[in-house]
Amino acid sequence: MNKIFYSTFLNNSNNNINYENKQNFISDINKFNTDSSKLKIGSYLAGLFEGEGHLYLPELSKFKLGKFYPYIAITFPNKDYPLLCKLQELFGGCLRFKTKENAIVWTIGRHSELLNFIKLINGYLRTPKIVKFNNLINWLNNEFDYNIPIYNINTEDLSKDGWFSGFFDADGGFKIRYTEKIINTITSKITRKGRIEVRIALEQRKHLNNMSYRPIMEMILKFFNITNDLNTSIHQNREYWIIEVTSLSKLQYLINYLNEYPLLTAKRNDYNDWLIVYNNMLNKTHLTESGKLTIKEIKNNMNKKRKIFNWDHLEYLN
Numbered sequence: 001m002n003k004i005f006y007s008t009f010l011n012n013s014n015n016n017i018n019y020e021n022k023q024n025f026i027s028d029i030n031k032f033n034t035d036s037s038k039l040k041i042g043s044y045l046a047g048l049f050e051g052e053g054h055l056y057l058p059e060l061s062k063f064k065l066g067k068f069y070p071y072i073a074i075t076f077p078n079k080d081y082p083l084l085c086k087l088q089e090l091f092g093g094c095l096r097f098k099t100k101e102n103a104i105v106w107t108i109g110r111h112s113e114l115l116n117f118i119k120l121i122n123g124y125l126r127t128p129k130i131v132k133f134n135n136l137i138n139w140l141n142n143e144f145d146y147n148i149p150i151y152n153i154n155t156e157d158l159s160k161d162g163w164f165s166g167f168f169d170a171d172g173g174f175k176i177r178y179t180e181k182i183i184n185t186i187t188s189k190i191t192r193k194g195r196i197e198v199r200i201a202l203e204q205r206k207h208l209n210n211m212s213y214r215p216i217m218e219m220i221l222k223f224f225n226i227t228n229d230l231n232t233s234i235h236q237n238r239e240y241w242i243i244e245v246t247s248l249s250k251l252q253y254l255i256n257y258l259n260e261y262p263l264l265t266a267k268r269n270d271y272n273d274w275l276i277v278y279n280n281m282l283n284k285t286h287l288t289e290s291g292k293l294t295i296k297e298i299k300n301n302m303n304k305k306r307k308i309f310n311w312d313h314l315e316y317l318n
Contacts, residue, residue: 051170071109128211
């Protein structure tokens with residue numbers, strides 16, 4: 001990334017809302033949604049927001065003073081810059097580069113763009129973040145006399161829309177375990193068994209807004225047809241729910257789903273490589289020497305070790 005820039009909406013004159021222009025805002029939003037509905041991306045963006053998103057809602061008194069305005073922000077790693085450019089092209093917003101964190105924050109704050117984004121993801125939310133989201137809708141309805149509908153948490157089957165794809169893009173991971181067999185050259189005994197394994201991992205905090213993430217994590221377990229209880233872990237004095245899946249038959253549920261609702265971040269590259277190993281294991285070619293070498297090479301070039309990215313999958317957004 002050669003060019004680093006900072007954009008902000010806080011000083012943008014388009015945030016100074018003229019009540020007489022309300023119908024113009026609504027007209028623009030309806031046109032935007034008519035076009036973007038063809039993408040079937042609203043549920044995906046909802047999952048992405050609930051995974052790595054943040055919503056800022058100021059006090060009403062501060063808004064009237066013109067100091068603050070609500071916004072929605074989603075944080076991405078630097079490697080997702082091509083996707084961010086596409087999202088910005090389609091839905092507006094601005095980008096802020098956080099150099100120390102190697103991250104980019106996509107912020108939706110301009111009034112018409114914020115309303116459009118709300119309309120896109122409204123009705124798809126499944127986590128405790130819905131509390132603040134609905135507070136934002138209430139605030140907009142009261143402040144501007146809108147009639148934006150307010151929904152409860154979506155409890156439909158995860159396979160019915162793209163929410164889980166966005167949520168996994170935000171917080172999920174594809175893992176490959178490759179352990180080489182070690183034989184004692186003197187005794188010829190095996191001192192370490194070789195092992196090859198594919199798995200997915202998903203971690204989420206336990207609570208937000210005094211609400212538990214257990215229901216959505218249990219719904220994800222159900223998606224994989226897993227009957228075991230959730231596992232937990234503790235990082236920096238905070239408890240998390242953890243889901244890990246290694247069964248090839250259960251991982252097939254995710255593969256089938258992603259064929260219908262594809263990943264859009266750079267994680268798609270890791271998924272494609274992970275899928276090669278998965279298929280090798282199904283075909284038993286992972287037991288051959290050439291198969292093992294292929295898997296070892298794939299593992300050594302995935303996730304944080306990846307240097308080359310393919311963005312052909314962004315054609316899904318065209």
